[in-house]
Amino acid sequence: MIGVSAAHALMRDGHEVTVFDREGIAAGASQGNAGAFAFSDIIPLATPGILRQAPKWLFDPLGPLAIRPGYALQILPWLIRFARASMPDRYAAARDAQAALMRFSSDALNHLLVAIRGTALIRREGQLQLYDTPGQLRASQPGWDERAAAGIRFETLTSHAAIAEIQPGISERFTNAVFTPDWINVTDPRAWVEFIAEDMMRHGVAYRREAVARLAPQGAGVRLETGAGAENFDRVVLAAGAQSGALLAPLGLRLPLETERGYNTTLPAGAFDLRTHVSFSSHGFVVSRIGDGVRVGGAVELGGLRLAPNMKRADALLAKAKSFLPGLDTTGGKRWMGFRPSMPDSLPVIGAAPGHPNLILAFGHGHLGLTQSAGTAEIVADLVAGRGTAIDLAPYRAGRFIRGRA
Ligand SMILES: Cc1cc2nc3c(=O)[nH]c(=O)nc-3n(C[C@H](O)[C@H](O)[C@H](O)COP(=O)(O)OP(=O)(O)OC[C@H]3O[C@@H](n4cnc5c(N)ncnc54)[C@H](O)[C@@H]3O)c2cc1C
Known part of the structure; x- marks a missing residue:
């Protein structure tokens, strides 16, 4: 939900986008939830x-x-x-x-x-x-x-x-x-995630059913490794839901996800x-x-x-x-x-990974991933474009749980 929504927002902004998912569109928590945009659940x-x-x-x-x-x-x-x-x-x-x-x-x-x-x-x-x-x-x-x-x-x-x-x-x-x-x-x-995914693919977003094995920020981009090999991207958005931690730990980033x-x-x-x-x-x-x-x-x-x-x-x-x-x-x-x-405080992580400005994190939405998906996607697009964001992102930064990074 979060990854596909972010990809759609980035596509609307004119970027060339590739989505990687190891299981397929709407394979994770997003497929079977209660289907609510629970905007009153603050x-x-x-x-x-x-x-x-x-x-x-x-x-x-x-x-x-x-x-x-x-x-x-x-x-x-x-x-x-x-x-x-x-x-x-x-x-x-x-x-x-x-x-x-x-x-x-x-x-x-x-x-x-x-x-x-x-x-x-x-x-x-x-x-x-x-x-x-x-x-x-x-x-x-x-x-x-x-x-x-x-x-x-x-x-x-x-x-x-x-x-x-x-x-x-x-x-x-x-x-x-x-x-x-x-x-x-x-x-x-x-059906909602599939609908957005079909629309983004119609507009040129590439979709690859591959597991990401490793993310390695380097220079002006991020190297992304799958079983099929490695590629460099200008920016990578990590939106692997509850599994996101496995790709961050090798970078020394241990978040309480x-x-x-x-x-x-x-x-x-x-x-x-x-x-x-x-x-x-x-x-x-x-x-x-x-x-x-x-x-x-x-x-x-x-x-x-x-x-x-x-x-x-x-x-x-x-x-x-x-x-x-x-x-x-x-x-x-x-x-x-x-x-x-x-995350322990019920807030998602949205923002650049500490120390890695080209790796954008977007996960940890708990009970509200569908509800906050379109908003998260617009914020991700703002971050990738280097635009200011309409809301203060300090409460969602990854560093709030990393000593010395708050
Ligand atoms: C019972 C239940 C009811 C819920 N009801 C609601 C509700 O009504 N409203 C609401 O807003 N939220 C609800 N939620 C919460 C919501 O479902 C989640 O917050 C949301 O689905 C999270 O979306 P996501 O995209 O971050 O994660 P996911 O949907 O889990 O997607 C993560 C994706 O990452 C992929 N992935 C993982 N690791 C890798 C890797 N190494 N390489 C490539 N791909 C990888 C997975 O295959 C998966 O497709 C509910 C959750 C549950 C369990």
Whole structure:
């Protein structure tokens, strides 16, 4: 998503561009996500109260947050940074940076939609965020106040009837919700990436299905090595999602890029008459319309890139969804696990690699890679062109996590 969007923006700027992907277009996390342009999600995961809440979630092995036992030690340094990011002053700075990137990305999406003539792939149906109890809704109020201060529109609903008017078929136990009308979804995230990719290739971008083995900045460019040989490029944009760290480590750049693994099940057409994107916030999953079907998924599993998926997580989310949406037909689903590329402060890395001005980094978008893809792509194009950027890039620089580079 990030790489293809960046390539499209660079192509629009008149550059000669080659995309390398070891698996194919939309092979990674971008193919199976929930399909939301979640522009109202400006609150970083590392909120000031998270350290009190998280241990409760960890008690349920199939709950919204889990750490795989085999990965507990490896993830520790990232968790310490996550804890630091939840301190009030750092949290507030990250929230403001997230809000700035959201506004920029929303405008950039409009530019992209015009460029690719892509409005048929977009649904403007808003999002319904449900709370289990009035107390939960009240507890979420500070976050909504912060969104209001950032200019985000929403409506608070406090009766089942008001919820059912927007989305019929939700269990009557839900009487509290917030509706964000400006939320946008793609009809299908894989189809969205493929559509942009086809457009960029029609306009001359070269696409090569090859794994990049090594990046070596040298002189005025970057040497890129694949199994087929080595080539020099004026600039390289590294947008390999959760796998980006492997190409940076040989350059001595060790960033706290981890993966928050997410699970879902995509149900076929007719599974449920879904009219908006539905989020069950305290249960850590969402239900969204994908094509004519329905996708149920979310949750966070900290388990690195190598451990096998635990598809019981997808099943647990589906069972919960069935109890919240009693009419949901759960048969015929396809399960999936994807690697969210995540930094401890929920902000992506966008900018030149420290010490290597011709290597541009664009990864680490966590839960928001689709949402921030068009914005990231425009920033990458500005950096490559040497133009000033519309937003201050300091919060997204790689050096924020490298001692001596801040
Ligand atoms: C369950 C779930 C739901 C989500 N829902 C949403 C949502 O609704 N909205 C949203 O905004 N975000 C959502 N996300 C997050 C979003 O999917 C990611 O942030 C986004 O897909 C990251 O995009 P990317 O291009 O950085 O990485 P990826 O999509 O993972 O792409 C990385 C690419 O790099 C390639 N690659 C890796 N290493 C190499 C190499 N050495 N050489 C060549 N190619 C290489 C891979 O093959 C891959 O194609 C969700 C994620 C999950 C898991």
